[in-house]
Amino acid sequence: LNFSIMIVGASGLGKSTFVNTLCDGVVFPKKDYPSSDKLTFEKTVVITPVNVELDLDGVKLSLSVVDTPGFGDNINNEACFNQIIAYIDKQFDDVLGEESRIKRNPKFIDNRVHACLYFIPPTGHALRELDIEFMRKLGPKVNIIPVIAKADTLSPQELIDFKKRVVEDLSYYKIPTYSFPYDEEEDDEETIEENQHLRSLIPFSIIGADETITEGNRRIRCRQYQWGRVEVDNPLHCDFDTLRHALLISHLNDLKEITNDVLYENYRTEKLSH
Amino acid sequence: LNFSIMIVGASGLGKSTFVNTLCDGVVFPKKDYPSSDKLTFEKTVVITPVNVELDLDGVKLSLSVVDTPGFGDNINNEACFNQIIAYIDKQFDDVLGEESRIKRNPKFIDNRVHACLYFIPPTGHALRELDIEFMRKLGPKVNIIPVIAKADTLSPQELIDFKKRVVEDLSYYKIPTYSFPYDEEEDDEETIEENQHLRSLIPFSIIGADETITEGNRRIRCRQYQWGRVEVDNPLHCDFDTLRHALLISHLNDLKEITNDVLYENYRTEKLSH
Numbered sequence: 020l021n022f023s024i025m026i027v028g029a030s031g032l033g034k035s036t037f038v039n040t041l042c043d044g045v046v047f048p049k050k051d052y053p054s055s056d057k058l059t060f061e062k063t064v065v066i067t068p069v070n071v072e073l074d075l076d077g078v079k080l081s082l083s084v085v086d087t088p089g090f091g092d093n094i095n096n097e098a099c100f101n102q103i104i105a106y107i108d109k110q111f112d113d114v115l116g117e118e119s120r121i122k123r124n125p126k127f128i129d130n131r132v133h134a135c136l137y138f139i140p141p142t143g144h145a146l147r148e149l150d151i152e153f154m155r156k157l158g159p160k161v162n163i164i165p166v167i168a169k170a171d172t173l174s175p176q177e178l179i180d181f182k183k184r185v186v187e188d189l190s191y192y193k194i195p196t197y198s199f200p201y202d203e204e205e206d207d208e209e210t211i212e213e214n215q216h217l218r219s220l221i222p223f224s225i226i227g228a229d230e231t232i233t234e235g236n237r238r239i240r241c242r243q244y245q246w247g248r249v250e251v252d253n254p255l256h257c258d259f260d261t262l263r264h265a266l267l268i269s270h271l272n273d274l275k276e277i278t279n280d281v282l283y284e285n286y287r288t289e290k291l292s293h
Numbered sequence: 294l295n296f297s298i299m300i301v302g303a304s305g306l307g308k309s310t311f312v313n314t315l316c317d318g319v320v321f322p323k324k325d326y327p328s329s330d331k332l333t334f335e336k337t338v339v340i341t342p343v344n345v346e347l348d349l350d351g352v353k354l355s356l357s358v359v360d361t362p363g364f365g366d367n368i369n370n371e372a373c374f375n376q377i378i379a380y381i382d383k384q385f386d387d388v389l390g391e392e393s394r395i396k397r398n399p400k401f402i403d404n405r406v407h408a409c410l411y412f413i414p415p416t417g418h419a420l421r422e423l424d425i426e427f428m429r430k431l432g433p434k435v436n437i438i439p440v441i442a443k444a445d446t447l448s449p450q451e452l453i454d455f456k457k458r459v460v461e462d463l464s465y466y467k468i469p470t471y472s473f474p475y476d477e478e479e480d481d482e483e484t485i486e487e488n489q490h491l492r493s494l495i496p497f498s499i500i501g502a503d504e505t506i507t508e509g510n511r512r513i514r515c516r517q518y519q520w521g522r523v524e525v526d527n528p529l530h531c532d533f534d535t536l537r538h539a540l541l542i543s544h545l546n547d548l549k550e551i552t553n554d555v556l557y558e559n560y561r562t563e564k565l566s567h
């Protein structure tokens with residue numbers, strides 16, 4: 020079973036920490052940030068897929084994670100903007116190329132991105148121009164799941180207000196995002212309620228774990244401040260666990276199907292009719 | 294007694310809240326953010342000085358605050374970059390113009406900026422290209438005091454590491470900032486220690502108050518989370534009080550003198566010799 024996710028957002032929004040927390044292990048080591056003399060301000064994003072083997076209650080999952088450090092950091096962000104879109108397109112082009120071969124390539128690997136987690140900075144205001152433009156361009160090509168990065172920056176009321184404003188913006192600017200679809204006619208009560216609940220949480224508030232402490236027989240993944248402890252797996256603190264379950268377990272297949280049956284097909288039609 | 298400060302940083306870094314907390318009153322009302330249908334993505338920064346009358350233990354201070362909403366928000370930030378620099382230059386040009394008049398203008402108001410608080414986003418990594426470029430250009434024209442915005446985003450160890458990295462970057466990229474200068478020969482022991490202490494705190498960690506609660510006869514300005522309460526005036530939580538005291542009381546005169554005797558003079562010499 021394989022699955023590919025892309026993580027997009029400005030540097031320092033906790034993307035690497037999120038992936039480590041999602042995979043419950045060190046995928047992106049913390050001490051990797053280049054020192055002042057080694058840091059070059061590239062006008063480009065380094066797009067590097069990393070493979071992680073996960074075991075989810077006995078189910079083996081081969082997860083490919085595409086991180087995009089450098090997005091949104093520059094004075095002028097158009098170059099990295101286009102690079103990320105080019106990456107998504109290339110995976111589609113590779114499949115299109117492979118599809119049309121007479122003699123199949125047995126070693127071909129399908130690297131299409133099944134879900135793109137877009138990290139919204141917790142400003143407390145609204146979506147920025149960069150967020151709107153980017154999600155609009157990317158939406159037709161990949162399932163976008165908007166998340167609020169470093170959600171522990173927002174107090175309870177600020178989080179409610181910010182989520183509400185982001186939802187209004189997503190609708191106002193007609194930004195296509197993955198909507199946890201359900202069929203009123205076909206699906207059972209439980210499925211409908213589950214999807215309605217997930218839809219109501221968008222954008223998902225996430226917090227990445229800085230430490231893991233043990234209390235009795237409980238493992239608590241958290242961030243510890245002088246004024247208290249934020250618990251990543253506590254649904255009263257953020258939507259991390261809910262998102263993880265939807266992404267890697269309950270909605271994995273739907274995300275792959277939509278990518279293959281809808282997003283790829285639209286791309287293919289668009290490409291072949293020009 | 295008058296004093297002019299400029300607040301620079303991306304939208305949503307808590308600049309308005311900081312000013313309200315600094316002045317202990319509502320200077321920038323919270324509900325002013327435009328709704329989706331009213332928000333236009335201007336390529337410009339709206340630079341609007343606001344005047345606040347403060348009473349600091351009986352000393353009356355006429356504070357002029359220049360906020361810069363919109364800085365760093367766009368896909369391409371060069372336009373607002375230049376606008377802020379143009380504003381600083383204009384205040385110098387006005388004084389230069391007034392200085393060279395034969396017949397003085399009795400209504401002339403000196404609006405030169407005495408201190409610029411530069412809000413660094415709490416990424417936990419290092420200064421971004423935008424921060425470096427901007428502070429480098431601005432440093433020769435105004436006293437820059439770098440601060441870490443929304444410092445409650447950082448855990449105790451992350452704050453220590455981030456401050457250390459920012460100090461290394463400020464030095465490596467030769468960014469001129471206000472250094473709380475002292476004279477080993479001339480100043481007394483207490484003054485030297487006070488300035489060394491202030492210098493050691495750069496960049497100052499700041500947190501803006503979201504609410505004010507009363508406990509007994511104590512007024513506690515804070516941000517309340519599900520996991521605890523952050524206290525703005527608690528030096529164990531952030532440097533807000535220390536910065537406020539330096540800015541509005543102990544170092545106000547030094548900041549004005551440096552602006553007049555050094556920064557303005559350099560600008561004047563540069564301008565008149567071309």
Ligand SMILES: Nc1nc2c(ncn2[C@@H]2O[C@H](COP(=O)(O)OP(=O)(O)O)[C@@H](O)[C@H]2O)c(=O)[nH]1
Nearest residue numbers: 030031032033034035036169226227416417446
């Ligand atoms: N407040 C807060 N800080 C976080 C969170 N996740 C990560 N961080 C911290 O933010 C800094 C940058 O995180 P990193 O994962 O490297 O961000 P990236 O540049 O987006 O990959 C580190 O100091 C992290 O410990 C979070 O959910 N909340």
Ligand SMILES: Nc1nc2c(ncn2[C@@H]2O[C@H](COP(=O)(O)OP(=O)(O)O)[C@@H](O)[C@H]2O)c(=O)[nH]1
Nearest residue numbers: 142143172304305306307308309310443500501
């Ligand atoms: N976590 C945190 N949030 C803050 C802080 N200061 C302000 N905020 C919140 O951040 C949001 C934006 O603040 P605002 O002052 O309008 O930012 P501005 O756009 O830079 O003027 C609001 O929801 C504030 O309540 C702070 O120090 N820490």
